[in-house]
Amino acid sequence: IVRLHGVPSSIISDRDPRFTSRFWQSLHQALGTKLKLSSAYHPQTDGQSERTIQSLEDLLRACVLDHLGSWEDVLPLVEFTYNNSFHASIGMAPFEALYGRRCRTPLCWYQDGESVVVGPELIL
Incomplete structure (x- = not known):
């Protein structure tokens, strides 16, 4: 996505640990991307x-x-x-x-x- 379209302004994700770890939080902060997490067990959010x-x-x-x-x-x-x-x-x-x-x-x-x-x- 980034290669073709650039860095997104926001990403909506479930609460998967891959997106809630300190590494990903730091990466989102460095890129200026806002991470929006859906409610637990409620995939309809996205x-x-x-x-x-x-x-x-x-x-x-x-x-x-x-x-x-x-x-x-x-x-x-x-x-x-x-x-x-x-x-x-x-x-x-x-x-x-x-x-x-x-x-x-x-x-x-x-x-x-x-x-x-x-x-x-x-x-x-």
């Missing part, structure tokens, strides 16, 4: 992340079942799919929100709205 994780799990499960491979093999396809899918909360795909344009994809869109993948090997 609903946005929980929803994203659920969507990614669903995509991974569907791709692994469809391609009969391991999740590591289909992860690039899942990432591409997620980043180019419409998100109602932002009114566009994450790729479009980040780059200000729609992603050129190896999909053919037919008049009836059905999409067909022309070359999935281009993504994988």
